[in-house]
Amino acid sequence: MGSSNSSVNNIPNAQELMQETGFSAAHILRLHERFEFLDKHKCGQLRPQDFGAVQELALNPIGDSIISAFFSPGQETVDFASFVRILAHFRPTDRNQSRDGAQQEPANSSIRKLKFAFQMYDQDRDGKISRAELLQVLRAMLGIQVTEEQLQSIAERAIQEADLDRDDAISFDEFRKSLEKVDIDHKMSIRFLR
Amino acid sequence: CHYSRPSPSPSTLLLLLLPSTKPPLPERGLLLLMVLVFLEGSVLPLGAASSPDVTHQANSDNHIVKEAGHNFTKKPFPVLSLDYHHIQAPFEISLWVLLASLMKLGFHLIPRLSGIVPESCLLIVVGLLVGGLIKLAGEQVPPVLDSRLFFLCLLPPIILDAGYFLPIRPFMENLGTILMFAVVGTLWNAFFVGGLLYAVCQIQPGNPSILHQLELLPCLLFGSIISAVDPVAVLAVFEEIHINELLHILVFGESLLNDAVTVVLYHLFEEYAGVGSVTVMDVFLGIISFLVVAVGGVLVGAIYGILAAFTSRFTSHTRVIEPLFVFVYSYMAYLSAEMFHLSGIMSLIACGAVMRPYVEANISHKSHTTIKYFLKMWSSVSETLIFIFLGVATVEGPHNWNWTFVTVTVILCLVARVIGVVGLTYVINKFRIVKLTTKDQFIVAYGGLRGAIAFSLGFLLNKDHFPLRDMFLTAIITVIFFTVFVQGMTIKPLVELLAVKKKQEAKRSINEEIHTQFLDHLLTGIEDICGHYGHHHWKDKLNRFNKKYVKKCLIAGERSKEPQLIAFYHKMEMKQAIELVESGGGVKLPSAMPSAVSMQNIQPKKLPPAKPAERALSNLPKGREEEIRKILRSNLQRTRQRLRSYNRHTLLADPYEDGLGDLLIKKQKMIELERKIKDMNNYLTVPAAPPDSPTMCRARLASDPQAYSMKPEPDSVPTIQVDLASPQSPDSVNLMDEFRRAEQQHEEDQGLMMKPPSGESGPKKPGEEDGSREHKLMRCLSDPGPSADEDEDEPFLP
Numbered sequence: 001m002g003s004s005n006s007s008v009n010n011i012p013n014a015q016e017l018m019q020e021t022g023f024s025a026a027h028i029l030r031l032h033e034r035f036e037f038l039d040k041h042k043c044g045q046l047r048p049q050d051f052g053a054v055q056e057l058a059l060n061p062i063g064d065s066i067i068s069a070f071f072s073p074g075q076e077t078v079d080f081a082s083f084v085r086i087l088a089h090f091r092p093t094d095r096n097q098s099r100d101g102a103q104q105e106p107a108n109s110s111i112r113k114l115k116f117a118f119q120m121y122d123q124d125r126d127g128k129i130s131r132a133e134l135l136q137v138l139r140a141m142l143g144i145q146v147t148e149e150q151l152q153s154i155a156e157r158a159i160q161e162a163d164l165d166r167d168d169a170i171s172f173d174e175f176r177k178s179l180e181k182v183d184i185d186h187k188m189s190i191r192f193l194r
Numbered sequence: 195c196h197y198s199r200p201s202p203s204p205s206t207l208l209l210l211l212l213p214s215t216k217p218p219l220p221e222r223g224l225l226l227l228m229v230l231v232f233l234e235g236s237v238l239p240l241g242a243a244s245s246p247d248v249t250h251q252a253n254s255d256n257h258i259v260k261e262a263g264h265n266f267t268k269k270p271f272p273v274l275s276l277d278y279h280h281i282q283a284p285f286e287i288s289l290w291v292l293l294a295s296l297m298k299l300g301f302h303l304i305p306r307l308s309g310i311v312p313e314s315c316l317l318i319v320v321g322l323l324v325g326g327l328i329k330l331a332g333e334q335v336p337p338v339l340d341s342r343l344f345f346l347c348l349l350p351p352i353i354l355d356a357g358y359f360l361p362i363r364p365f366m367e368n369l370g371t372i373l374m375f376a377v378v379g380t381l382w383n384a385f386f387v388g389g390l391l392y393a394v395c396q397i398q399p400g401n402p403s404i405l406h407q408l409e410l411l412p413c414l415l416f417g418s419i420i421s422a423v424d425p426v427a428v429l430a431v432f433e434e435i436h437i438n439e440l441l442h443i444l445v446f447g448e449s450l451l452n453d454a455v456t457v458v459l460y461h462l463f464e465e466y467a468g469v470g471s472v473t474v475m476d477v478f479l480g481i482i483s484f485l486v487v488a489v490g491g492v493l494v495g496a497i498y499g500i501l502a503a504f505t506s507r508f509t510s511h512t513r514v515i516e517p518l519f520v521f522v523y524s525y526m527a528y529l530s531a532e533m534f535h536l537s538g539i540m541s542l543i544a545c546g547a548v549m550r551p552y553v554e555a556n557i558s559h560k561s562h563t564t565i566k567y568f569l570k571m572w573s574s575v576s577e578t579l580i581f582i583f584l585g586v587a588t589v590e591g592p593h594n595w596n597w598t599f600v601t602v603t604v605i606l607c608l609v610a611r612v613i614g615v616v617g618l619t620y621v622i623n624k625f626r627i628v629k630l631t632t633k634d635q636f637i638v639a640y641g642g643l644r645g646a647i648a649f650s651l652g653f654l655l656n657k658d659h660f661p662l663r664d665m666f667l668t669a670i671i672t673v674i675f676f677t678v679f680v681q682g683m684t685i686k687p688l689v690e691l692l693a694v695k696k697k698q699e700a701k702r703s704i705n706e707e708i709h710t711q712f713l714d715h716l717l718t719g720i721e722d723i724c725g726h727y728g729h730h731h732w733k734d735k736l737n738r739f740n741k742k743y744v745k746k747c748l749i750a751g752e753r754s755k756e757p758q759l760i761a762f763y764h765k766m767e768m769k770q771a772i773e774l775v776e777s778g779g780g781v782k783l784p785s786a787m788p789s790a791v792s793m794q795n796i797q798p799k800k801l802p803p804a805k806p807a808e809r810a811l812s813n814l815p816k817g818r819e820e821e822i823r824k825i826l827r828s829n830l831q832r833t834r835q836r837l838r839s840y841n842r843h844t845l846l847a848d849p850y851e852d853g854l855g856d857l858l859i860k861k862q863k864m865i866e867l868e869r870k871i872k873d874m875n876n877y878l879t880v881p882a883a884p885p886d887s888p889t890m891c892r893a894r895l896a897s898d899p900q901a902y903s904m905k906p907e908p909d910s911v912p913t914i915q916v917d918l919a920s921p922q923s924p925d926s927v928n929l930m931d932e933f934r935r936a937e938q939q940h941e942e943d944q945g946l947m948m949k950p951p952s953g954e955s956g957p958k959k960p961g962e963e964d965g966s967r968e969h970k971l972m973r974c975l976s977d978p979g980p981s982a983d984e985d986e987d988e989p990f991l992p
Contacts, residue, residue: 034725056722056731059738062712066719090720092627117713141711142757154704154763162705178705181698186367186628187713192726 013081021088021107031087035080045077046070061141062120069120089116092189111176113188118175128169131155286336293324294578312682314430314581318675321585328586335590339583344650345532348576348583352426353539354524355573356450357546358565364443371622371630372444375638376451377484379614380421384459386610387603388417394602408662411467416666418459419652420607420673424645425449425539427674430577431643431682438695441634445641453539454488460651461535467659491537495544498527502545503552503748510750516561517568520553552748555761580646587649588671594664603669604676607644615639633692640685643677644670707762 011017011032018028036042038050048067057063070078070086078086088107106112121129121137134155142151162170162178170178278285297320301308307316328335365372392413398406428449432442462480466472502523509516524545531541554562615638623629630638652670655663689696718730 031724034723037725038723051723054722054725057719060715060719060722062715063719066716066723087720087724090717117709117716120716121712137712138708141708141715142759145757146760150760150763153767154708154759157763157766158704158708161703175709178703179709181702182706182710182713183628187710188717189627190717190721190724190726190728190730191625191627192724192728 011080017081017084021084022091023084023088028084031084032080035083045079046083047077061143062137065120065123065137065140069116073125086116089113090188090190092191093185108189110184113184114176114179115172117188118172121170121175128167128171129175130169131159134158134170290338290579290582291575293320294575294582297582298574298578310683312431312434312678312686314427314577315679315682317578317581318585318588318678321582321587322589323585324582325586325589329589335586337587337590339580339587339646339650339653341650341654344580344583344646345538346529348580349426349647350525350528350538350542351569351572351576352429352580353450353528353542354521354546355569356425356429356446357543358520358524358550358569360543360547361439361443362547364439365447368440368443368447371626372447372451374618374622375444375448375615377455379448379618380418380423380452380455381459382614382617383421383607383610384414384418384455386417386613387421387606388414390606391417391599391602394598398598409467411463411472412660412662415460415463415467415655415660416603416652416669418456418463419648419666420603420644420670421610422452422456422644422648423449423642424647426577426580426647427643427645427678427682428641430581431678431685432641435686435689436697437637437689438697440628441637441641441694442697444634445638448638450539450543451488454484454491454537456647456651457535457537458484458487464655464659487535487537488540490534491531491540492544494531494534494536495527495541495546496548498523498530498541499545499548500748502549503556506549506553506556507748507750509557513558513561516557517564520549520565521568523549552745555749584646584649584671584674587653588675591667592664593668594662595668596665599665600669600672604673607673607677611642612639615642633694636692637685637689637694640681640688643681644674645678646674649674702762704763704766707759711759 011028014025014028017023018025023031035046038053039046040050040053048071051057051067051070057067060066070083072078072082085107089112091108093108093110118129119125121133123133123136135151138151138155159168159170162174164174164177165171294317297317298313301313301316325335388410392408392410395406395408395413423445425446428445432445458480462472462476462483466476502519505519505523506516509519524542527545528538528542532538557565615635619630619635619638648670649667652663652667655666657663660666714730714734718734721728721731
């Protein structure tokens with residue numbers, strides 16, 4: 001198959017991506033293969049329909065939200081670079097990472113991971129999870145087995161518990177606080193992306 | 195009759211103990227303790243003295259004489275006679291259990307002591323004392339740590355307790371690490387210790403010491419016995435230090451899973467020690483055997499677990515025997531595994547862990563409490579007995595002290611453990627997401643305690659095959675003592691010193707639950723997108739399988755379809771409602787309280803506690819509370835329907851549980867009643883004491899003639915404490931403390947304490963106030979406290 005390095009060089013901006021996300025060459029290669037597998041029309045961009053090739057996503061209650069998370073607001077397609085950048089969030093955190101001062105927060109830090117999750121709740125990107133957005137998520141997760149009344153109760157209670165500044169919505173800080181006991185580095189990491 | 199009176203020494207010693215001045219309370223406790231020890235010690239030789247072995251001759255003589263005498267003279271009818279033999283065995287057993295329990299009581303009367311020395315050490319000392327007393331009395335010490343007794347009676351309750359309440363999620367997440375430590379670590383320890391011991395014994399200089407007799411295989415056997423970390427000792431010590439969940443599950447999981455390795459090595463070496471050599475074929479068979487033992491044990495346990503879950507599906511009409519199924523199935527799983535020489539411990543753990551989520555969905559609330567309490571009680575008593583017996587067995591011997599052997603063993607054990615842990619962690623960290631730090635490694639290494647299992651295994655050795663058995667036993671006991679005393683006592687200060695992360699006590703909030711589920715789904719989705727069949731993928735598949743097929747089979751009725759989030763939510767609502775009731779609905783009392791000037795003053799006091807959860811709950815809109823009640827009522831009505839089918843003479847339906855829905859309605863009625871009451875004296879019906887004591891709540895309601903539609907037994911209402919101990923109210927154990935505190939606070943609060951029904955912090959409150967006490971009570975006084983609730987909230991499979 002030739003040396004992996006040469007194949008990596010076929011991928012545009014591979015080095016830049018590796019630097020930015022911390023993925024190794026092997027990973028970039030693997031992800032590229034996957035990207036090409038999903039990209040049936042070979043146009044170098046993915047559309048939401050392309051994600052349908054992954055059957056398990058259909059069974060996932062929040063599958064649609066996940067797919068839409070790959071696309072920046074307003075954009076209809078996602079290219080390889082964005083694909084990789086999104087997946088970089090799920091790399092296990094490197095504790096001993098040394099950062100130069102100028103470099104921004106790496107994609108797989110706890111904060112960025114949380115931010116990613118938060119944005120999946122907060123569809124309209126206003127920086128807060130409103131009751132309606134929470135209800136939407138709950139509805140998706142719990143499905144038809146639960147009555148509307150119960151959903152409302154749960155959403156109500158969740159907001160009451162988390163909402164510290166009493167604005168009837170959950171801001172990012174409140175979200176972070178409610179998850180402080182959960183080990184985000186562990187929970188939101190996929191080992192194979194190390 | 196050959197009943198020897200115990201020598202006067204105990205009583206004289208007692209007299210000597212009595213000081214001239216009146217001792218303060220803790221010293222009085224110590225005195226009581228000593229009295230009890232001596233009393234027990236003096237009765238036991240009595241029992242030992244009349245054991246058939248010793249007195250058989252004498253008794254048969256007496257018997258013959260009596261018979262002979264009977265034919266000739268008519269003796270007067272014996273009005274009162276003493277027949278100890280009749281009840282000897284159960285009496286002695288009860289005496290031992292009583293001793294164990296009294297010891298436990300005694301230790302907690304002496305707060306300083308129990309803070310410094312872990313309970314296990316104290317119990318061993320007591321065992322030594324009792325054994326010493328028996329020896330002093332000149333009698334033969336009963337062989338109490340008989341291996342059969344130990345493995346069949348004393349060990350299972352502890353393991354079942356551990357298995358049933360095993361926190362599945364952290365266990366599964368760290369399974370790889372745990373298995374590495376358990377299997378590879380134990381193997382390493384066994385061979386290292388055994389091999390080096392043999393080497394040392396061979397090069398032992400000078401006089402033809404008995405050590406030269408020692409061959410390689412017995413050494414390896416000894417190594418395998420001594421290298422296993424003991425779950426009983428680990429539990430006993432780690433319970434008190436409250437270390438973070440990860441370390442706890444690592445050490446504890448290791449101690450459980452290494453049983454399979456120990457069993458295989460033990461049998462392997464024991465078999466071939468006689469022959470004298472082990473071939474490659476044997477080693478290969480040994481490896482196969484290990485797999486069979488481990489997997490077989492788990493399978494047996496799982497099968498029994500599923501059977502138990504299935505049985506519990508049909509118990510809705512016979513609630514009384516529900517706990518029995520859990521216990522009997524588990525015990526049979528253990529015995530079945532032992533029958534095939536599979537790993538009984540692993541089988542028991544598997545059984546408990548598998549059956550728990552389904553059984554809990556099926557059984558009634560009270561059965562759940564019963565199971566919990568019985569398990570804690572039995573395991574507690576078992577543990578106490580084990581340590582006491584260890585002490586007694588130490589005194590009895592047989593001992594063969596050999597300086598070289600013993601010291602080398604101890605040193606090698608320590609060294610092997612440290613090297614093993616460090617080496618393995620180096621390898622494991624390559625695969626872990628959250629790496630183990632040096633501090634973690636130290637605690638894991640230091641927490642490798644040996645215990646009674648090692649001793650029992652040594653005891654089982656055949657003296658003919660192993661002439662140096664006594665030496666082995668002595669060395670084993672020394673290692674056990676060393677680990678339990680030295681390591682057990684110092685681990686707590688070391689944990690403090692190294693600032694190791696402690697256990698987090700707080701409850702799971704609904705937010706955490708929602709978000710964790712969300713993240714699970716998210717990660718599964720991402721894994722699918724990456725095309726990677728990872729951890730989450732398989733977990734998700736398992737969950738789906740569970741939801742679709744297994745739950746339908748094993749859970750009765752509608753609950754099989756209930757999503758985990760809903761179940762969790764209902765549980766929280768229940769807890770909240772119970773707390774609301776216990777606070778006397780105090781928050782809702784209107785300020786227009788008659789003649790309650792003090793009330794007005796107290797009202798503002800309730801606002802300062804700024805916990806958001808409290809505030810949230812105290813400011814619940816009226817409609818919200820109604821909603822909660824509605825949901826509760828609908829749930830409780832279902833429960834009540836099932837409970838009504840109790841047989842009249844089996845159990846009285848507990849008015850508290852059944853009438854909870856009614857209770858809430860009655861509470862509101864009472865509140866309205868209060869509004870009309872002008873007289874302060876009628877506050878008998880109103881929470882007169884801090885409203886967070888369940889007994890008070892009961893007493894209040896009992897005095898209200900309208901409170902009950904059904905007629906409970908008058909004395910059972912305030913005194914049923916066990917039933918009240920729903921997992922939600924850890925107060926039940928601290929009832930007496932609550933009472934005392936209630937009385938003390940009565941003055942300050944002038945009748946009505948407007949403490950907000952601290953939803954989240956309520957159960958935490960007693961924990962915070964006497965934090966260490968609460969924690970110590972965890973296993974000892976049977977109420978697991980808030981931390982156990984975490985385990986309950988986390989299901990096996992969502």
